[in-house]
Amino acid sequence: MNDRLPPAATLAVDGARLWQSLMDLALIGATDKGGVARLALTELDRQARDLFVQWCRAEGCSIRIDAIGNIFARRPGVRDDLPAIATGSHIDTQPTGGKFDGNYGVMAGLEVVRTLNRHGLRTEAPIEVCVWTNEEGSRFVPVMMGSGVYCGDFTLEHALSRADHEGITVREALAAIGYAGPAPASVNSGAPRFGAYFEAHIEQGPVLEDAGIVIGAVTGALGQRWYDVSVSGMESHAGPTPMKLRKDALYAATHLMQQVVDIALARQPHGRGTVGCVHVHPNSRNVIPGRVDFTVDFRHADDASLLDMDAALREAVTKLQRDFPVGVTLEQVVYYPPAAFDSVLVDAIRHGAERAGCDFLDIVSGAGHDAVYVARTAPTAMIFVPCKDGISHNEIEDAEPAHLEAGANVLLHAMLERAGVAN
Numbered sequence: 001m002n003d004r005l006p007p008a009a010t011l012a013v014d015g016a017r018l019w020q021s022l023m024d025l026a027l028i029g030a031t032d033k034g035g036v037a038r039l040a041l042t043e044l045d046r047q048a049r050d051l052f053v054q055w056c057r058a059e060g061c062s063i064r065i066d067a068i069g070n071i072f073a074r075r076p077g078v079r080d081d082l083p084a085i086a087t088g089s090h091i092d093t094q095p096t097g098g099k100f101d102g103n104y105g106v107m108a109g110l111e112v113v114r115t116l117n118r119h120g121l122r123t124e125a126p127i128e129v130c131v132w133t134n135e136e137g138s139r140f141v142p143v144m145m146g147s148g149v150y151c152g153d154f155t156l157e158h159a160l161s162r163a164d165h166e167g168i169t170v171r172e173a174l175a176a177i178g179y180a181g182p183a184p185a186s187v188n189s190g191a192p193r194f195g196a197y198f199e200a201h202i203e204q205g206p207v208l209e210d211a212g213i214v215i216g217a218v219t220g221a222l223g224q225r226w227y228d229v230s231v232s233g234m235e236s237h238a239g240p241t242p243m244k245l246r247k248d249a250l251y252a253a254t255h256l257m258q259q260v261v262d263i264a265l266a267r268q269p270h271g272r273g274t275v276g277c278v279h280v281h282p283n284s285r286n287v288i289p290g291r292v293d294f295t296v297d298f299r300h301a302d303d304a305s306l307l308d309m310d311a312a313l314r315e316a317v318t319k320l321q322r323d324f325p326v327g328v329t330l331e332q333v334v335y336y337p338p339a340a341f342d343s344v345l346v347d348a349i350r351h352g353a354e355r356a357g358c359d360f361l362d363i364v365s366g367a368g369h370d371a372v373y374v375a376r377t378a379p380t381a382m383i384f385v386p387c388k389d390g391i392s393h394n395e396i397e398d399a400e401p402a403h404l405e406a407g408a409n410v411l412l413h414a415m416l417e418r419a420g421v422a423n
């Protein structure tokens with residue numbers, strides 16, 4: 001070890017530099033309320049991707065882009081033949097998203113690279129920072145699309161063929177922003193597996209802040225089932241049509257929407273049920289709705305309970321069609337079981353927290369993350385830091401610079417523990 005270098009154990013990231021990069025990135029898609037609206041594969045996503053690539057190239061990283069648009073910035077190791085120790089997250093956001101969801105994990109990874117460079121530290125294994133395509137699943141379904149293709153949960157072709165509400169496919173949108181890369185997109189088609197993958201993320205809930213603890217050692221994530229539901233009745237005039245002769249799709253759909261929440265409430269503490277999108281057709285004040293399309297997001301920590309929620313929903317659909325003069329279609333569009341992260345890596349995060357002088361708390365993620373899919377291909381774990389009032393997927397999303405810095409320090413040390421320090 002070169003004696004002019006700080007010992008790796010006392011190495012620390014530059015919190016101000018991390019915060020500034022987050023604020024600079026947040027300018028791309030900035031909203032009036034202080035949030036970020038940067039939907040996947042839009043021109044704004046392209047600008048943010050270009051900025052990330054520019055910053056990484058300035059740090060001497062090579063850039064690899066795969067066929068679903070995942071970006072991998074690589075800092076070579078002394079033993080460059082070793083599997084990379086990777087980190088990263090996503091930079092696409094919800095329509096009313098915040099500055100930190102996903103963006104923090106990518107910037108924390110870049111900060112690790114910057115810190116190693118400023119201190120001239122070489123690692124045995126290479127380091128990679130990833131940007132996964134379309135984690136949010138807001139514009140294009142399924143959710144966590146880039147990492148889902150990477151681990152082989154669904155095919156590249158399936159992902160490329162997905163279309164948004166305007167009928168634009170992922171294939172077209174990727175080409176339009178110039179991020180349809182040449183590298184294989186799946187570990188099943190030659191994409192390299194990592195030696196380990198760590199993801200830093202805001203908790204997006206209130207648990208850490210409520211406990212007054214800065215670091216979450218994430219042991220796993222809830223499983224998810226997403227559905228598209230369509231209830232069809234008969235559009236007709238709101239005046240001449242007597243109440244008992246209506247085929248009111250919205251009146252029936254609201255009963256089913258209540259059931260979605262009741263099914264989750266009956267399966268606490270981990271059951272979650274959300275109706276996030278509702279489209280009423282024709283959505284005119286004096287027309288009885290003929291069709292209602294809405295989404296269902298179910299989550300649970302236990303796969304059998306998640307399956308039980310599925311059965312309860314299907315039973316509710318059957319009953320609705322008995323009780324109301326409507327037709328219902330239900331299509332499951334996302335399923336992945338609850339994920340458990342690698343216990344050795346979770347321990348590395350606990351050690352990293354102790355070395356950074358931070359308390360930590362073991363926690364299960366209610367949100368899905370790319371780490372859930374990467375965990376199917378390599379040892380994986382996540383680091384959470386608090387967000388203000390536990391609010392996320394909201395333009396007011398906020399976090400403390402000191403907490404973000406602490407999380408990045410834990411990431412730095414956990415990655416060094418796995419990558420090995422060469423000099």
Ligand code: HGY
Nearest residue numbers: 135136143366367368
């Ligand atoms: O839906 C989720 O949990 C993630 O924010 N995509």
Ligand code: MN
Nearest residue numbers: 101102135369
């Ligand atoms: Mn996220």
Ligand code: MN
Nearest residue numbers: 094101136393
């Ligand atoms: Mn999100």
